[in-house]
Amino acid sequence: MDELTSVFIQESREQLAEMEAGLLVLEQSPDDPGNGELINAIFRAAHTVKGASGVVECHFIENFMHKVENVLDRLRNGEIPVSGGLASLLLKCGDHLTTLIGVLEAGLPEPAPADQATGDALLAELSERYLASAAAGDTAVSLRDSESGEVMASGGGIVVTDSWHISVRFGRDVLRGGMDPLSFLRFLGSLGEILAIETISDAMPAAAEMDPESCYLGFEIRLQTRASKADIERVFDFVREDCELRILPPNSKLTDYLKLIEALPEDDMRLGEILVRSGALTQAELDEGLNAQRDEAPLASADNPPHIGEILVDNKVVQKELVDAAVGKQSRIQDKKAVEARLIRVQADKLDQLIDLVGEMVIAGASANLLARRSGKAELVESTSVLSRLVESIRDAALQLRMVQIGETFNRFNRVVRDVAKELGKEIDLVINGADTELDKSVVEKIGDPLMHLVRNSVDHGIEAASVRAQNGKNVRGQIELNAFHDSGSIVIQVRDDGGGLPKSKIRSKAIERGLIQAEQSLSDQDVINLIFEPGFSTADQVTNISGRGVGMDVVRRNIQSLRGSIDVSSEEGIGTTFTIRLPLTLAIIDGFLVGVGRAAYVIPLDMVVECIELDSHGVDRDFLNLRGEVLPFIRLRALFELPDDAPPRENVVVVHYGGQKAGIVVDQLMGEFQTVIKPLSSMFSHLRGIGGSTILGTGDVALILDVQALVQRNSRIEEKTLNQASLARAS
Amino acid sequence: MAGTNRITLIDDLTIYHAEAQKQLLLDALAAPGAVEADLSQAGEIDTAGLQLLILAKREALRQGKDFHIVAHSPAVRQTIDFCNLTAFFGDPVVIPAHESP
Structure with a gap:
């Protein structure tokens, strides 16, 4: 696949995502008066895909999007009303486009018959319901269509573009007359959409002769608008006397462009390049024009002088690489051109x-x-x-x-929630908070699937049916929240629903049935809830095709743990469930705090270190200490890792916190901050608890990175156990 | 960086100050070393101002020197952006988060 096509595929997917996001909003609130801008955005996205598909000569996409665009155009002009049904249909069209892009990506010449049939059915539905009434008005479009087909075949005809081309050179005295050309251009923007603009400063003389109060600038503009030629001319009324204005309507003849090139004062070759760059012409059209001119040259009439052909020959031969470069940019794909200029794609x-x-x-x-x-x-x-x-x-x-930013990942769920909710006949709103929270790209990629599981679960199991909600006095519309925020070196992602909560008794009986726990085993509420993370666990009464196949939560947990993260769930019956995922910000490098025990060195992630204190020499037989009135349980690394040598007379405690819990880690030496590149341990050591990885010190020694999360959890488990024992002892 | 002249254009980049600013820019370019124009104070820019910036950039390119605009004011940035000249000036531009698409 050539580069152009792969760029097209990537960009189309982005445009498609934009379209989809817009359509979803539209579907939710078809009557919102502020929808105009939204429809415009959807139209632009569709239009961009169509235009770009033409450039990469992917005709099945172009044909399909053409119809879609027509419908959107009518929508934009208020000829057909916005309705939820239309938005749904357009969403389906978006899905089909995804299929088509897949076809292109696979390098197939055309979609499979089944896909083709889907597409045809969608088009038929679109035409029947939303285009039929305007059949008369539409002939022009279809005519244009057939003509553009001819351009492909024979060349020299119409330049396929639906935008005006405006070429303006301002007179020297415009500025002195108190006029500011830029403000005219800005006003021009209010007539429609400026697709491309090129500033021409060739007329400016050398610095010494340049008069700062004269105007030397000209502009080549592509404008997409419904306004008439007179409307466009009127914009320049104030400077009409004092500027050279040339306007080419949409779908002008190629020869008109050639005349324009010839008529303008600047170097012809440069102009050809500018036109290609601004997207008015493509290289193909230039080439076609060239061929046509050559063919026609012997028959050339007076108004078709042969030297136009020569110009083009020059253009082609001399400026080949310039033209190539301009085409390579494919500004047609890029409505957001100016922004793109500041962005680069890197592999x-x-x-x-x-x-x-x-x-x-x-x-x-x-x-x-x-x-x-x-x-x-x-x-x-x-x-x-x-x-x-x-x-x-x-x-x-x-x-x-x-x-x-995580927002892109989150936005995908708008569609998921809508589709799944619709399928289940529920009404659910998705609320997204903290979409601009940033995290490592590799983490974002891997978090998508687990999140998908959680969101689908929430829609399916979490939110109750509308009737049940009404019975319980809740708002009939359920709500799912996706939150993201940073918290002490990790990113926290929450999936919260206001549904029925996790049914503890059901989970318990299910777990007994599956043999996960014994019937007489007493478990805390939290432990019961955590059972859902056990392999092969599902409480859904009926297995739907959305979730409930029992391969969910354990996979989710495993995926998240493989990212050095953790997942917690809290739930209150009748009120809702919250899943909280904690992930490290990055997988590669961390700031560490280097500590020593015996002769070994360990690294504690610095973000988790709260403070360091000296271990009081008395009371060393206990495993907790009094930290300003708080009980702080601690772990002796020497004991935990069973290091043989004796403890030195003075030991230190590093106080760490993770996920709202604090714990102490007893070490011999504090060696200070240290930047750490995490080297994962080989799979042989993967079962080791409490060690997250290794790193190499400046001396060449290996230091182990402590998995604070595991240590803290271990600590709190021990604590809980002691508490339980204590209460049992008291009870007996 | 050694040999960089930094000039700050305090007034608006409009026709009213164009004459003076042209001189300022050309003087800076005449001196040896690269030129950095601090435009953070330029609240407004019109065609005359834009023209001057193009002139300065062109002049610098002709002389094989560096001419950079640093600290674009919002107006300057928008105008350069509008006229699709960002690539021509080739300066790093800070896009405020709330404006980026």
Whole structure:
């Protein structure tokens, strides 16, 4: 697949997502007076896809989108009313377009017959319901269609574009007359949409002769509008005397463009390039024009002088690479051209490579730092510390490159919730908070599926049927919330519903039935709820095709744990359920806090460290201490990892917190901050609890990274057990 | 960076100040080294102002020097954007989050 096509595929998917988002809103509130802008946006997206599909010569998409665009155009002009039904139909069209893009991506020449039939059925429905009444008005469109077909075949006919081309050169005295050309152009924008604009400053003389109060600028503009030629001319009324204005209506003859090129004062070759760049002409059209001119040249009449052909030959031969470059940009695809100029697409693996290198640099930097400090040379220490500060900045910047907003992932669920809710006959609103929260791209990619499970579960099991909700005195419309926010070095994603909550007794009996627990086993409420994460667990009374096949929550939990994250659930019967996912911001590099026990070094993620205190030498037989009146349970790393050597006389406690819980970790030495590149442990060690990975110190030694989450959880479990025992003892 | 002249255009980039600003820009370009124009104070920009910026950029390109606009004011940024000249100036532009698409 060539590059152009792959760009087209990618961009079409983006446009499609935009379209879909717009249509969903439209479907929800068809009567909202503010819909005009929305419809415009949907139209633009559809139009862009259509235009671009023409450029990559993917005709099955072009034909399909043409009809869709026609309907949207009528919608935009208020000829047909907005309705939920129309939006649904258009959503289906969007789905079909997804299929078609898939076909293109697979490199097939045309869609499979079944898909073709789907598309035809959709088109038929569209035409019948929304285009038929305007059959008369539509002939023009279809005529245009057939003509544009001819252009493909014979060339030299009509330039396929539905926008006006305006070419304006302002006179020298415009500025002195108190007029500002830019304001005319801005006003022009109010007539319709400016698709492309090129500023021509060729007329400006050298700096010495340039009079700052004269105007030397001209513009080539592509404008999409319903306004008439007179309307466009009227914009320039004030400067009519003082400017050269040429307007080409949509679908002008190629020769008109050639005349325009010839008539304008600037270099012809440059103009050809500008026209291609602004999207008025494509290279194909230029080439076709060229061929046609050549063919016609012998018959050339007076008003078709042969030198136009020569211009084009020049154009083609001399400016070939310029034209190529301009076509390569395919500004037709890019309505958002100006913005695109500031964005570049980079392949993800290049980025990964960069991060890898930065990671190595961090390690090398740490080693240099260490050596410098050992050498005791002040200058060396100073220069390495500057270096390490820079490395730190580079690391942050490199990681920032990989950060993407989670909103895009969240927005996908609008559609999911709508579809699933519709299927189940429920009314559900999706509320999204914190869509601009950023997290690592690789995490975003992997979180999509687990989130999908959770959202589908919420729609299916969480939110009750409308009748049940009404009975319980709840709002008939259910609500699902997706929240994202940052919290101490992790990102928290919540899926909350206001449904029936998890039925504890049902879960319990199900678990007994499945042999997950014993009937007489006493479990806390939280433990019962957590049973849903056990493999092969589903409480749905009926297995629907949406969820409830019992392969859900355990997979979700596993996926999230593989991202070094955790998932919690809290639920209150009758009120709702909240799933809380915590994920590390990034997978590659962390700021660590280096500690030593015996001769081994360990790294604690710095974000989780609250403070460090010295362990009081008395009371060392207990596993908790009094931290300013709070009970702080702690873990002795020496005992936990069964290190053989004896504890030194003075030990320290690192207070860490995770997910609202605090715990202490007892270590021998505090060795300070340390940037850590996480090297995952091999699968041989994957069952080790409490260790999250390893890293290499500047000295070349290996340090283990502590999995604080596992340690804290272990701690709180032990705590709970002791509490239970204590209460049991009291009861007996 | 060594040898960078930073000039700050305090007045609006409009025809009323065009003459003076042209001189300012050309003087800066005449001196050795790259030129950085700080436009954060330029509240308004009209065609004359835009023209001057194009002139300065063109002049710098002719001389093989660097001419950069730093700290675009919103008006400058919008105008350059509107006229599709962002690539021509080739300066990094800060897009405020609430305006980005």
